[in-house]
Amino acid sequence: MTEHVRIDTHDAWVEFPIFDAKSRSLKKAFLGKAGGAIGRNTADVVVVEALREITLSLREGDRVGLVGHNGAGKSTLLRLLAGIYEPTRGSAQINGRVAPVFDLGVGMDPEISGYENIIIRGLFLGQTRKQMLSKVDEIAEFTELGEYLDMPLRTYSTGMRVRLSMGVVTSIDPEILLLDEGIGAVDAEFMKKARRRLQDLVARSGILVFCSHSNEFLAQLCETAIWIDHGRMRMSGGIEEVVTAYEGPEAGAHVAQIRRELAAEALASGEGDR
């Protein structure tokens, strides 16, 4: 385990250069430099500022939800926190083993069997082959795919693939868990089961950052929230507070209610144990 699981970003920017066909070719770069008069330089490339002035620090135990409109920069922020995009300005320091759950399909090979995919997927998430072999039975049981696990992945339906990748992701112990929404496409019964496993996973992980449009999900998993708007952090604070500001008092009340119910449930089950 990494000693101090933490994420610190300081005035981090993520800017995507947009190379159109012209500026991405060597010819233009050379001609531009030689010509001079045309005035082509590196600053001339069109840049999309996906994230601006992101300063935050997350510590062990933080459970953060991300809210914001489509295209506000939530997914990009998750990728910044994962260390995939290193900031173009400012800095980002990430300590801890990151488990990103963005696209459940990436790293899956349609031609190999479900079992083999479980192993490969685990290796991608920083596990060793040995660790994965010891977990494979448990994952197989969770996915309820039975003999299908010996079949190549291309024979699976979308829902079956999601089951498989959910099984792998929830079997590991990440220090930093980054969840992007869009887990859908599984039947209700499985979702209930997955949610429990997801909650266990969240409880095991040091830091959670979760991006979702579902207030119910956010209320269940997060304590605090950040509102991303046009690539900036518009607001950060308690989950109710942020959801209220973002979506209005009604949504905020809804979140508060779910949290109260959860607290009551936890209390009840806690007493039940005793």
Place this chain on the structure above:
Amino acid sequence: MSTAARDADAPIHPVSDSQTFRRGFRDLQHGFTQRELWLSLGWQDIKQRYRRSVLGPFWITIATGLQAAAMGILYSALLDIPLREFLPYVTIGLIVWNLISASILEGSEVFIANEGLIKQLPSALSVHVYRMVWRQMLFFAHNMLIYLVLLVAFAVWEDLSWTVLLAIPALLLLLLNAMWVSLVFGIFSTRYRDIAPILGSTTLMLFVLTPVMWTTQTLTEQGGQVAERARLAQIIPTYHYLEIIRAPLLGAPVAAYHWYIVIAITVIGWVVAIFALRNYRARVPYWV
């Protein structure tokens, strides 16, 4: 969570270390420690290509063998060299050339081809390079079966001496070169999409200019102007790479200068690769 650093843990110095040598080396080192991943991915790449075929990866061997046989028989007649000498020469030349050209061609596409993985999973960039080089090694190993057949069939083993062992360091050098080539060209062709096609045609040109299908010896023996022109092969870098591995495998002597040239290019290439890693490593996810 707070927007300001907490006092309990000192705030991390807000200087980005993205463009440092340390991060570049760490990328290479981290990638290497993930070898369980790239070893199995490399295998998977090969197995997938021949999935459901009866012979599987041995189609690699058969394809190269057929090509070498056809070229060997044709060119030994054209150049008037005994088949017993020429067929092993062409075969090994082709096997090594396949390794060289695939390293250049696939190396330049190594990050573009892995766009999905690079954008979705945080891992060292070098993982993709190691995977590619490992895959090429596996191809090479399959092709070397033909060499074993030739050893017996054409009694090549009679010519061999201890120098055959030199092929091992030569192969290692080749793989080191495959790595810097894919780091450098991989990074730059992600940024400038013209580089990959340029390399494609350059490699084709190098194939013709490198003595794979012909020998420098036949040209020198003709004497006069032709012999002069044969010396032009010396400026083709791939000639030296080919020579240090082909000659030991055939039991022929290798002039030391081939080794010096290859080692010099390796060192220069790696210096460039390390600078490329320092300056542009963090940019690759933005460019793919």
